[in-house]
Amino acid sequence: MTRRSLRGSFLHAVVVLGGLATLAPLFWMAGASFMQTGEANSYPPRFLPSEPTFEHYVHLFTRLDLARHFLNSAVVTVSVTVVSILVNAMAGYAFGKLRFRGRDRLFRVLLAGMMIPAQAGMLPLFLLLKQMGLVNTYLGVMIPSFASIFGIFLVRQYVLGVPDDLLDAARIDGAGEVRIFRTIVLPLILPILVTLGAFTFISAWNDFMWPLVVLSDGAKYTLPVALASLAGEHVQDTELMMAGSLLTILPVLVVFLLFQKVYFRGMMAGSIKG
């Protein structure tokens, strides 16, 4: 028994140390963002501010107009999340429950597409959007994310669990397909849509390369792009950059903490047959 408890204590020590090491960069970021100017560049490094100050946050919102970029990101992220949930839910339902010719072959083509990194088509996509007049617009940032193969896959796997009898009964009662989808299917697949929403929100908020390519007007930058350009001009202002980083990370961290259970469940569903 003592050997067992010794082993237990050792394992716990390792787990706790690992956790602290993992979170240390985030703790340091948070601490430094409240430090007096220059305090983050002291030796030995400190984790806690001696006299906490909000001046860097004030600076970000007054002189650097971070609120604007925050809003840009919020608009883009929320729009992508809402639209893609609807689009992917519809397609996932069709693949999972409706019968039509070529369904399985089409689904396989889509799955094969998951192996292709989207960056392979990034240059033509840019030219395409340029022809459509969508370069340097929010719509241009969002439109490639409005549908996702992964999202369709996730919904389709979940929809397979909806009993056919339920849908057939509604058909016999004379309900149209759209009504069946809206009143029967959507409420039943709500859990997976929440999962998909959390996924989409986090990846849309964090997206960097595509908004960087599409947006040329600084005022339109999403938060990560604005932060990267700020990091070039304010290399020396450690505390200011930490405040900006914290604000960038905060929304996704909150969404993750609120939805972690469904987030993890979705990851499992996505990986099992991936």
Place this chain on the structure above:
Amino acid sequence: MSGVLERRQARAAWFFLAPALALIGFFFFLPILAGFVLSLTDFDIYAIGSPEIARFVGARNYAQVLHEREFWNALQNTIYFVVVGGPLSVLASLGAALLLSARLVRLKGLFRTAYFAPVVTTLVAVAIVWRYLYHPRYGFLNYALGALGVGPVDWLGDPRWAMPAIILLAVWKNFGYNMLILTAGLQSIPEELYEAAEVDGAGAWRRFRSITLPGLAPTFLFVGVITMIGYFQLFAEPYVMTQGGPLRSTTSVMLLMYEEGFRWWRMGKASAIAFLLFAIVLAGTLVQLRMRREAR
């Protein structure tokens, strides 16, 4: 089912599919096909204004790219990142998964959340944070190393250390993802196997080697493939932390493509780079699939 109903259902299906298929076809598959065509042209900054002046040049872009040291340098850096960073990430994930699966450990949910947190953070933001952690004089990392008696390392300023620094950041940022998938893999191994082995007197290491590792083989394949595909697309870390330097030691293929395409607007050449990378990733995936099949 009668023919009328069947037709009605098919019509509904295409109605539900239309938005997704149109979007994916137009903004995903079409650009990839067009990318290949683009890579066979001399599309450049002048052609952006008037695309009709772009000419078909066959494989010239590919020949040119393959002749330039710049590309081989970027490929070498990227492969370094994939070959060293990928296995390190998976190893860290495996360690964390084993730790959190140990019967004796409590509060698993809490630790799982802590270990996973870096995965959801914004890459650009944490890359900026790590840039300061790597500061040669004030950075926390050198402070910790100093406590162990290791001299200061100029992480991002030394061509030898810049890529290891990026790898360390990537391992920290990503290990939680594979940890979760490997945890699911561990749970799928039947408990009775371990019990039987224990009765037969097999030690912990023996059980790990003969039960855990083979049991995880399919999960490793999945994890290996997605990690490799993801790591080949290295971009934001060097873009934010080093701009590809020092001495181009962290310029990745993706960063090179970005510079060629969106800084110098040599779209034809950049497309060739993108397709070469795509071909390499595909080959890597096939090799991994083949290796697993032969191992079985």
